[in-house]
Amino acid sequence: MPTLFEGGLDPFVADSFIDRVEKHINAMNLATDKLKIILATYNFIGDTEIWWKIVLHTHDLDTMTYDSFKKLYYEKYFLALKRRELNKEFDRLKQGNMTVTEYENKFTSLLRFAPGIANDEEGKIEKFIDGLDLTIRPIIAVLEPTEYAKVVRKALVVEAESKDSRLSGSPTSTTRV
Template sequence: MPVMFEGGVDPMVADDYMEQVETQLTSIDVTEDHLKIILATYKFTKDAKFWWKSITNQYKIEEMNWDRFKELFYEKYFPASNKWELKNQFISLIQSNMSVTEYENKFTSLFRFALEMVSNEVDKVRKFISGLDYKMRPLLIAQGIKVYSEAVERALMLEAEAKDKDARREQWRQKRNVGPSAEGPSGKRNRGGSFQFQGQQSARSAPTTPMPAGSARSGVICYRCNQPGHYKSECPQTLVNSGACFGCGQQGHKVKNCRN
């Protein structure tokens, strides 16, 4: 027989208890109403036990049939208002922040209270899919699934795939993240992921021509490459683009042939 039934205010507990009782009475082939009632109330404790005692004082239990017993039981522990509330919960059920497994468990628990709405397997599948996450929903609709168990299995697979993608994306992001220690004062990072100062020349920049110590321009700083010894107009980086000589800045020859 099922576990103890204490009563209480949760109608789902009462409905689960009665469903277990009827399943087991059928399995052991009990058909006589009075015996069924005795077996069903044998596990009553606490509030349920006191309620049943009050019922025995009002009715002749030996003359009560099984349907009347269930009617009294549901009036006490599962009134019509509760059934209507659970039916509305099923109608408005969506996955929201639940996992697919949690959503499916909730769906199955509430499904029995709206059987007239979901009269066949196809309708059940449609209702299940309609409450899933909006990213998953169109993928399942496109597959034209008509079996409920298959819809649940496909939803679980899509959820697992999405979690795997998120995990791999997070690993990739962490690998690319060089951390705040790599940031320079300018706070800029190049496309390769490494940071450099604003105005700092790259590794492939043209070399600068060093000025002799004590030169008049030794204190000059180029605004283009931040190197000493020349002005922006004479910057080797500018000369690279113009094709001029790195030594004198004139057109028509290279620095190796420069006479100046």
């Protein structure tokens, strides 16, 4: 079962809770919206439990869809303002001083807040490459990759080759991509 959820101001905790609930919903192969909602709300405690009781006074559980439940939940525990802020953070994301692995982890964690890009492989690849360090970006871009996972692997190879080149002191490297 998902862990208990008592609300709070951290949108990542709220989002993570729903991810865990949906993992259980899929594993249990729950078919009806009502069962999905019951499972999701079963572990509400404290503030969330009070909020849910209030929601039930104004909404009929028998006719509520799971999507409408999630919309209410996110409106309460993942404010639109915070979602927009995270979307902007994603838009501004650059590798900078991060390793490719750190950049990819940050990229992936923020990607869900950019739904237009998250569902578009080409847009995701373009945004990822655009944020790469200037020493890596041109090498990856020229390959014209079509799969996100391959872009990440190639960027990791280029980064490793670049690091090896600097460590060995050779002015040029034969990068294998």
